Amino acid sequence: MFSTGQLIFALFFILAFTVVLIVTYRKDKTIHKKNYKGFGWVGLGFTVFVIILFLIKHMLNK
Template identity: 60%
Template sequence: MFSQGQLLFALCFIIAFVIVMIISYRKDIKTHKIFYKGNYKILIGFFIFIAILFLIKIFFKH
């Protein structure tokens, strides 16, 4: 499906992308602590919303 060169490029791209993202996050960690307090509440709310959607799907399936 993909040539060996394309797979090699994809692998190199993913590795480089992850490294750059880690470096960028470490540079901005002080800013994240100031401006993004309480983000875990939004994440928990999102997971609860997804769980409710699955429960509704299961409930109406039967």
Template identity: 55%
Template sequence: MLSTGQLIFAGLFVIVFTAVIIFSYRKDIKMHKSFFKGGVGPIIIGFLIFVGILLLIKFYVK
């Protein structure tokens, strides 16, 4: 089991880490737009197809 101090540390870590990631992304948003002109749509679709294939393989082998 985790102690109270460990749970507090984990909660604060998640909050601070998320805030830093959001701040960093907002700071670099112009650069992201110039490098990723196609958007994230094709990447999300590819990821979902990949996960779907893995699920099909899992149920087929089972």
């Protein structure tokens, strides 16, 4: 399906992308704490809302 070169490229791309994301997040961590207070609650509420929607969908399909 994929050649060896393509698989190696994908592996290195994913590795490099992950490293860049981690470094960038650590660099901006203090700014995020200051500007995005309370985001954890919003994220938790959104996650609970999506779970409830999936449960309703599952119940209505029975």
